[in-house]
Amino acid sequence: MVQTPSTPLEYAQAAVDTLRRTYPNPADLPPTQHFHYHQGVLLSGVHQTYLINNDESYLEYIRGWIESNLDDQGHVLNHDPVCLDDIQPGILLFPLYDHFGSSRYKTGLDQLADDLEAYPKNDEGGFWHNDGVPRQMWLDGLYMGGPMMVEYGTRFGHRNLVDEAVRQALLMQRKTRVPETGLWRHAYDPDRKEPWADPVTGLSPEYWGRSIGWVPMAVVNELELLPQSHPGREDLRNLVRDLLTAVCRYQGPDGRWWQVLDKVGQAGNWPENSCTCLFVAAICKAVDQGILDKTYLEVANKGYEGVITSLEWQGDDLLIGDICIGTGPGSYEEYCQRPTSINDMHGVGAFLLMCAGMERIRV
Numbered sequence: 001m002v003q004t005p006s007t008p009l010e011y012a013q014a015a016v017d018t019l020r021r022t023y024p025n026p027a028d029l030p031p032t033q034h035f036h037y038h039q040g041v042l043l044s045g046v047h048q049t050y051l052i053n054n055d056e057s058y059l060e061y062i063r064g065w066i067e068s069n070l071d072d073q074g075h076v077l078n079h080d081p082v083c084l085d086d087i088q089p090g091i092l093l094f095p096l097y098d099h100f101g102s103s104r105y106k107t108g109l110d111q112l113a114d115d116l117e118a119y120p121k122n123d124e125g126g127f128w129h130n131d132g133v134p135r136q137m138w139l140d141g142l143y144m145g146g147p148m149m150v151e152y153g154t155r156f157g158h159r160n161l162v163d164e165a166v167r168q169a170l171l172m173q174r175k176t177r178v179p180e181t182g183l184w185r186h187a188y189d190p191d192r193k194e195p196w197a198d199p200v201t202g203l204s205p206e207y208w209g210r211s212i213g214w215v216p217m218a219v220v221n222e223l224e225l226l227p228q229s230h231p232g233r234e235d236l237r238n239l240v241r242d243l244l245t246a247v248c249r250y251q252g253p254d255g256r257w258w259q260v261l262d263k264v265g266q267a268g269n270w271p272e273n274s275c276t277c278l279f280v281a282a283i284c285k286a287v288d289q290g291i292l293d294k295t296y297l298e299v300a301n302k303g304y305e306g307v308i309t310s311l312e313w314q315g316d317d318l319l320i321g322d323i324c325i326g327t328g329p330g331s332y333e334e335y336c337q338r339p340t341s342i343n344d345m346h347g348v349g350a351f352l353l354m355c356a357g358m359e360r361i362r363v
Helices: 009-022 039-054 056-067 088-100 104-119 140-156 157-178 207-223 233-248 275-288 294-310 332-336 345-362
Strands: 313-316 315-321
Touching: 009 039, 009 315, 009 345, 039 056, 039 088, 039 345, 056 088, 056 345, 088 104, 088 140, 104 140, 104 157, 140 157, 140 207, 157 207, 157 233, 207 275, 207 345, 233 275, 233 294, 275 294, 275 345, 294 345
Parallel strands: none
Antiparallel strands: 313 315
16 A cells, blocks of 8 residues: 555645546546546646646646547537536636647537537526426536636626626526525426425425535636626625534534535434535635635634545545445435445545645645
8 A cells, every 4th residue: 555645735636546446548537438526526636736736647637538529620529519517617717728739629618618608598587407307407507607607708708608607606696595594406397397496495395415526616616717896706705604504503513514515413314425525625715715714714724634534545546435426316215325435436526625625724
């Protein structure tokens, strides 16, 4: 076994090394031949690690996966234009365009921006999560589409996309936030037809950890790019402060947050690593942006240590467990009974984002 890492960066590099041993060809990252957020979140974490260690092989690995999903002109293959999950990896095209200068990467960005320009909305103006669940709004979608919209709109003069990303976040807050807890429900069905939808509010019945984790992560990323003069800036900062302050009240005893956030210790529930990593990463950025006081870094450190303590090794490979697989809205029992996976793309990506955040506050 390799020497146990001593810093967040070393843990991140061990996770990337494990990943690349498992999938030496990035085109084999699952789900193969699908331009999808599973790989997009993972490689976003790889990119954040690259920004710290400047290892060019990390960028080449990202490029290898992107190239496996582009045609000769740069058009994105293997994606559904009415699925926010299939737009999220577009965020990786920005650093590739900057570093390599290929117009093909701009072609891919333009295509995904066109998808977002034409993206369907429900009667209240909310983006459908995808065409398989028309009209429904899921928290996950804010991470899948919002940062892409803000970065593209800011860079290339499409103010309408920036404004739309801000609108979507604030609308999701209005529709899903429960005042009694300050937490947000996983999903909203305006038609109130889904089995999980409350007949009065249209909301799903539980607070699922990872779905909430995507929200502050998305918005702090947007705030890094949002013009200082944008009229929605303070609203987004207040959104992050309000949600993370609420989330911190539900941290579990070992520092991790649980699968169903507000039911720590309840029968069937369990500590979940991917949501914990997202919350820690978001807290680090929120403190850096002056949204949260530095005392919240104590919460972040406790969450980080909780995840690190849960890790295992198999030879040189770092094993990140307690990661819920992809999950739609459902009952308490359904969330608790969801399978877990070791080194699931969601979890490794979130782990890398957490380590990058912790490394930056450490130095």
